[in-house]
Amino acid sequence: MVQLTREMKRLVDSENGTVSREIFWNQDIYDQEMEQVFARSWLFVGHESQIPNPGDYFLGRMGEEAVVVSRARDGGIYVFLNSCRHRGNRVCRYDHGNSFTHVCSFHGWTYDATGALVALPYHENGYDQMDKSKWGLMQARVEVFQGSIWATWDKSAPSFHEYLGGADMYLATGLLHTDGSDNGAEVLGGVVKWRLGCNWKVPCPDTDITHGWITHRSTALALGVGATGNPVRPQGDRSLAVGQVRSRYTVSFPEGHTMGVTIPEEADPGWGESGTWNERPAVREYLREKFELRRKRLGVMAHLSVGPAIFPNEGWLGRVVRIMHPQGPAMTEIWTYFFVDKDAPQEVKTELANYYELYYGPGGVTQQDDMENWYALTIASKGPVAQKLDLNYQMRLSEPPLHGPTEFDMPGLFAHNYSDENHRRYYQRWAEVMQAKDWGEMAPTQAAAARGDWMTNRNGR
């Protein structure tokens, strides 16, 4: 695996399960992240359903910077930096719309839906030497996965498929139709955006299973249903007592992706049986009907419903995607996208919208308490004394992973459900990306080698 420099190992020590608080506060480290992490990684920028027609566009974000996500006349999707090549002004002023031209409000440089410079005032007698084709808006590489749109600035980055390192099947679960067919999801109108005073990394590694009983105690007491919308299994040996929940694991990838996975079993109840839908009968009936089809299409894997956090800043909660956009070391702008089946009856979409609104986002009964903690830990870690105290990620540090992926024929590194293994993996990858000069030094081949170490040593460290 990638050898970390001494300085980087001081910040992220996976062998001892510690992370320096500096990486959540230090401005120099933050500036380096913008270059090393955000300018080189594949980033989620939106979903095809937000731009169904040619000329449709919406504003996205890559790191701190605004991008236009646009569908051109040929149906292709383009992602370009929302900064005029002339004097740097913002070109697109709207959250979304439909237009085949984007006209800069400063001097009128005009770009088409692909981001190409197509017109500029005084061109003929003022810029006789200028080659317009070289002055289009800065283009990102774009890939579409099950309708979700991903972009990177780095021309040497591997394909998105390689970048996922085998996490594809998990990422697909929320993007498929409930009946298991491809490209079945759409984003409900209105991306929910808000600012939170914490470092962007704090909410990223998934899954932090041990926070739920205390952070979300008030939700459990007052509302009494699960917050993810995932199936709630029968009580008994799978109850959420502290200890291993049978067949549930944290799963990580050397590429930095992290998630919690419940191994699907034949006897699992369908998604419509979750207690979450007790007060939402239209959703329950709909899920019962569609899940039957999913079972037929996907077999036992139909039950797989995980929220993979794709490195560096994408995460899932049920069928909700949230992106942590950096806004300085101690400020994050969270954008949340809510998915439903695109052809679901309006009644079902409405019940789901109400459900999402109640649990997620700044008004969400669950997330409010997460954000209180993320903000408070940021404030309490600011001082020079606190800054010298490393954070603890030692849960089950000495235990090897419970099972390798071959046991279930599922990709990823499986570890105990109550473990910090995912966090250690996430920050290890962050450190590798932060010190790597180029993709050659952090390519999936390196990550694959790390995977080999893991399987050989049974601990991967």
Added chain:
Amino acid sequence: MADLLSNEELLLRLEIEDFLYMEADLLDEHRYEEWLDLFTEDARYHAPMKRNVSSKEMDKELTRESIEMSWFDEGKDTLEKRVAQIRTGVHWAEEPLSRVTHFVSNVRLLDSGSDKVGAGEIRVKSRFLVHRNRLEDEDNTWIGNRIDTLRRVDGQWKIARREIYLDQNVLLSKNLTNFF
């Protein structure tokens, strides 16, 4: 110029203003259960989001109720759950309770007229400025307007519908734990 108000209309406006100020007191004094009693059983509490759209497409500015996402899209049942959550004492985002002050102004009766004085339902527009101060130095301000539909039930005004229009696009606070 608007028609002169009749005495009945003036009295009605005073009555409605008094109702809104009393409601603000209940919220600011953390008397949430009494506040809930001000809502009808079928009440709607909706706060759409505002998008940056072309001035020619202002009809697309607001997210649509029950079809698109909102800051809030609630019935009385979920408002009750939110209050119950605060009362658990372990709702960390409101533990300890925030200090909140509601300013309500620009109160205007819509669809007003002498024929509405005796009506069972009336729409009221108002502006709000909500200030929240929390723990040592956390401080937020939200400004916007509301359109309420008030209904007379057994001689008492109740809120049958509240529309909350917040003047923000990206919400500039970490959460919305308080009521508007």
